[in-house]
Amino acid sequence: MYITKRITVFKIVTAEWKIELLALLQVTLVTVLYLELLHPYLKISLTVITVLGTALSFFIGFINAQAYDRWWEARKIWGTLVNDSRSFARMVLTMFNTSENPTEVAAIQVRLVRRHIGFLYAVEEKLRQKSTKEHLAFLSESDVRRIDGISHPGNAILQCQGEEIDAAERSGHIEVIRMAQLNDMLSRFSTSMGMAERIKLTVFPVYYASLVRASIWVFMLVFPMALSAQTGYWAILYATLLGTIFRLIFRAGETLMNPFEGEPTDTPMLSIIRTIEINLLEQIGETEIPPPVTPVDGRYLM
DSSP, rough: OOSSSOOOOOHHHHHHHHHHHHHHHHHHHHHIIIIIIIITTTOOHHHHHHHHHHHEEEEHHHHHHHHHHHHHHHHHHHHHHHHHHHHHHHHHHHOOOOOOSHHHHHHHHHHHHHHHHHHHHHHHHHHHOOOGGGGGGGGOOHHHHHHHOOOOOOHHHHHHHHHHHHHHHHHHHHHHHHHHHHHHHHHHHHHHHHHHHHHHHSOOOOOHHHHHHHHHHHHHHHHHHHHHHGGGGGGHHHHHHHHHHHHHHHHHHHHHOOSSSSSSSSSHHHHHHHHHHHHHHHHHHHHHOOOOOOOTTBBBOO
């Protein structure tokens, strides 16, 4: 996610310079061809092209709105995980009965909190299809052996959490009502994980997006012909500018369609997880606290 408040037009254009060059070549070729050869035989109404451009702008706006909804929903999911994670750690540290076997109870509390941090890293790795296995650093040896080879580590970690909470209740370390509250938190984590996976696995309608993308290039094909009849070779400039605006706005929406792909515009999952990790480690009294994630090139967080 970008943290800079402004991106210059120069950076936007230079990032897409190959496509911009291709668009300029297309517009130039079409304009020259039309003025030198086709103008006496082919008449294109500028009014019709204006209607086409207006319709195209509506379609691009619709796609961008839907893409932003996907991006914002992903950010809300991870915002919920932040709040629920802090609440879960607080509940773990305050709901257990520490009057008997305080050492054993403290060990359970630390395992639950650290295992939850591992759960968050496992979710991030699943969404970004990474194989770093950072989550293993927060699990006990028995947990690592148990989830080894499991296709969904995040779900397996929640299973371990539930079993340990259930065992603590049977051992008298926590009351039934409080155990139910902790299990409710585990259900909330499972729900948030499933919502994020829904966004990840639901591909934005390819046919619709591809049709709009193709329509932009068609517009840049016919617009300079209609405009050159009135403005001559100045149509190259006007058509290139308008086509570039359409294409860049559509591209802005495309970058938001898939918020879990490791791009600069993505949901900053690693930064969010590190914030949660710092908060939870401080809650359990750890002394070795990692620093916050630093922005990449000072511009965006991952």
